[in-house]
Structures are given as structure tokens and as C-alpha cells.
Amino acid sequence: MPQFAPSVQKTAVAPITVAPAGLNCEAELFLGPNDATPVASSGLRPFVSSGGAQQVSFPVTMPASPGTYHVYIDLYAAGYYMAGYQATEDVVVQTPVLPPFTMEIVSLTSIGDKYSSYWMFIANVQITNNTGQTQTRRIKCLATYGEYYRYNDPIRWFQRTLENQVAQSPGVGVPWYELTLSPSQSINLVSPQYYINGWRDIFGTYEWPNWPLGAYRSGVPKEYWCCITDDEGNMGLAKSIGTALSY
Amino acid sequence: MDRQMLQMDDPVFPPSASKTAKAPITVMPAGLSCQAELFLGTSPTNKAATSGLIPFTSTGAQQLISLPVTMPAAGGVAYHVYLDVYAEGYLLLAYLATEDVIIPSGSVGPITW
Numbered sequence: 001m002p003q004f005a006p007s008v009q010k011t012a013v014a015p016i017t018v019a020p021a022g023l024n025c026e027a028e029l030f031l032g033p034n035d036a037t038p039v040a041s042s043g044l045r046p047f048v049s050s051g052g053a054q055q056v057s058f059p060v061t062m063p064a065s066p067g068t069y070h071v072y073i074d075l076y077a078a079g080y081y082m083a084g085y086q087a088t089e090d091v092v093v094q095t096p097v098l099p100p101f102t103m104e105i106v107s108l109t110s111i112g113d114k115y116s117s118y119w120m121f122i123a124n125v126q127i128t129n130n131t132g133q134t135q136t137r138r139i140k141c142l143a144t145y146g147e148y149y150r151y152n153d154p155i156r157w158f159q160r161t162l163e164n165q166v167a168q169s170p171g172v173g174v175p176w177y178e179l180t181l182s183p184s185q186s187i188n189l190v191s192p193q194y195y196i197n198g199w200r201d202i203f204g205t206y207e208w209p210n211w212p213l214g215a216y217r218s219g220v221p222k223e224y225w226c227c228i229t230d231d232e233g234n235m236g237l238a239k240s241i242g243t244a245l246s247y
Numbered sequence: 248m249d250r251q252m253l254q255m256d257d258p259v260f261p262p263s264a265s266k267t268a269k270a271p272i273t274v275m276p277a278g279l280s281c282q283a284e285l286f287l288g289t290s291p292t293n294k295a296a297t298s299g300l301i302p303f304t305s306t307g308a309q310q311l312i313s314l315p316v317t318m319p320a321a322g323g324v325a326y327h328v329y330l331d332v333y334a335e336g337y338l339l340l341a342y343l344a345t346e347d348v349i350i351p352s353g354s355v356g357p358i359t360w
Contacts, residue, residue, distance in 0.1 A: 002360045004360075010360055011360075012358050012359065012360050013358070013359045014355050014356055014357070014358045014359070015355070015356035015357075016353065016354070016355050016356070017352075017353065017354045017355075017356075018351055018352070018353040019322070019323030019351065019352050019353075020323060020324075020325060020349060020351070023259065023349070023351055025351075025353075027355075029358075049351070053356065071358060073355050073358070075353045075355060077259070077261070077351035077353060078259035078349075078351065079259075080259065080260065080261040080264070080351075081261065082261060082262075082322075082351060082352075082353045083353055083354075083355075085355045087358050091360075
């Protein structure tokens with residue numbers, strides 16, 4: 001039974017045969033609890049019959065509400081309703097599942113003059129345990145900067161860095177910050193002040209690494225990025241603080 | 248009797264649909280007991296659907312005769328359309344429409360997402 005997330009666009013393909021050839025035809029695929037209550041539809045898809053099987057595509061945006069929906073196809077030839085079909089398998093629109101932990105950078109706050117030699121900022125991070133059990137995770141924040149022309153893919157940099165971090169843990173290289181959250185607990189963490197040569201570990205609990213790759217070129221605009229990860233490879237959305245000239 | 252060609256429009260109908268054809272028929276003189284039959288088939292001797300004999304009395308002028316037909320259930324076929332007119336039991340006119348009636352057929356195979 002096909003299972004899809006709510007509101008995603010999917011395309012169904014069905015072989016349709018209409019004889020004789022040369023007739024203006026239309027077909028509509030729709031989902032619903034019954035054939036009188038369509039909740040998602042491809043609309044009428046036109047084609048000209050060839051007398052043989054034709055692959056007809058039906059793009060459909062899945063319903064927003066989770067549930068099980070029957071799949072129907074109505075077939076028209078020369079403007080006349082020919083037949084209605086119901087697929088032998090229903091479509092299941094799944095209930096969205098939250099990841100066990102969600103990690104979000106709520107804000108990045110610039111401190112001081114971003115045109116100075118070091119651009120300092122702090123990250124406000126929200127960590128949420130979406131499960132019904134107490135969970136312990138180890139997290140860290142990664143930050144980087146780069147030149148426009150060379151470091152235009154900070155996400156890839158973060159992923160590569162995270163792989164290194166996970167491979168080194170525990171106890172080797174930069175330590176992780178261990179965090180225990182009770183069921184459904186959500187907390188906010190404020191990072192230490194960051195500047196371009198690394199995190200200042202003012203809490204003495206964890207370190208926020210900064211390993212920018214490549215050569216630093218003065219006078220070239222840099223883009224500053226931050227993201228949060230856990231040691232299971234889950235990564236929150238990376239966030240850009242912006243760009244600045246570094247000298 | 249050679250069959251004559253007869254003009255006709257709208258040749259596509261769904262299977263088993265009930266339709267009524269109307270044909271202007273002129274039989275002279277007036278007062279004759281007449282019948283008309285419209286039928287669909289792949290040949291004059293192979294009737295797939297028919298109106299049956301529809302009786303009327305000639306007026307000597309043109310009469311619009313209604314000929315109800317239930318379309319064949321078998322689709323995917325182009326059927327010839329025939330019209331026979333009888334007067335006092337004798338076959339007077341035999342027509343073949345210039346266009347066939349098309350009964351489409353359709354089928355839908357398995358859906359792939």
C-alpha cells in the first residue's frame with residue numbers, strides 16, 4: 001500500500017487503452033473516502049487515444065490530513081463518461097513523525113563591529129526531546145566562514161566536519177556537550193561568544209569548534225555560518241549570520 | 248435495391264447509451280402505412296442495435312421520424328448506420344449513413360506511483 005507524507009506531490013502513471021484510435025479522451029485520478037468525495041485530484045488529463053495502451057500521468061498533491069484514501073480513475077472519451085475505476089490498493093497519508101530530537105538555531109546575534117578583524121556572535125539554540133522517554137544526547141555547534149567564491153557550500157562543510165567529529169568521539173578531539181532531557185522537554189542554550197579563531201569556552205563544559213578550511217584572504221568578503229549537530233549524525237538547519245569583510 | 252448515402256453528425260456515443268435519431272422521411276402518396284428502422288451493424292445483415300420498426304403514416308411531405316436506439320454494449324467498434332423505410336410492407340428505401348457511429352472502449356491498467 002503506497003504511503004506518502006501529507007501534502008507532497010506525487011505522480012501516478014496508469015496504462016489506459018481506448019479504442020478506436022483518434023478520440024479525444026480525458027482521465028482523472030482522485031483520492032477520497034468514496035468516489036463522490038474527492039479530496040485530491042489530478043484534474044482532467046487530456047490525451048488522444050491510440051487504440052493501444054498509453055501511459056497517462058496523473059500528478060496529485062496528497063491530502064494534508066493523514067488517513068487512508070481510496071484511489072479512483074474516471075475515464076472519458078469524446079466528452080462521454082466511459083468508466084470509473086477503483087484501484088485495488090488504497091493510498092495511506094502518514095502522520096508526520098517528528099525526529100526524536102529537534103535542534104534549531106533560534107537566532108545568531110552579532111556582537112560588536114562585524115567589520116573588525118574578528119566577527120563575534122552568539123547562537124541561541126533550542127533543543128527539544130519529542131519522545132515520551134528521557135533521552136541523553138551529545139551535541140555541539142559547528143561554525144565556519146568562507147569566501148564567496150570558494151566556500152559557497154557551508155552545508156557540505158558541516159557534513160564533512162560532523163563525520164570527522166563523530167569518528168573521533170568520544171574522548172578524542174573536540175568533546176561533545178552531553179544533554180539529558182525529560183519527555184517533551186525543550187530548553188534553550190546560549191552558546192559562548194564565538195569569534196573567527198574558535199569558540200571561547202566560557203562555560204567550561206563544551207567546546208564549539210571552528211575549523212575553517214583553506215587560506216584566509218584579507219579584504220575578501222566572508223560568509224559566516226553556524227549549525228548544531230548531535231553525535232548520531234542529526235543536523236539542524238544551518239544558519240547564516242551574514243557576510244562581512246575581514247581584514 | 249442499392250443503398251443510398253445519408254448525411255449524419257455526432258458519431259461518438261458511449262456503450263449502451265440510449266439515443267434517439269431523427270430522420271426526415273418523405274413518402275408519397277399520403278395515407279400509406281409505413282415503417283422505418285434504423286439499425287447499427289458491421290453489415291446490413293449483422294444488426295448490433297436497432298430501433299425496431301417504427302410505424303408512421305405517410306403525408307406526402309417530409310416527416311421527422313424518431314428512431315430510438317440503445318447503443319451496442321461492445322465498444323472499440325465503428326458501426327455502420329442503416330435506415331430502411333417500408334411502405335405497405337415493401338422495402339421502399341435503404342440508406343447507409345455517411346459516417347459510422349463510434350462506440351469507444353476503454354480500460355485502465357495497474358497504477359504505479
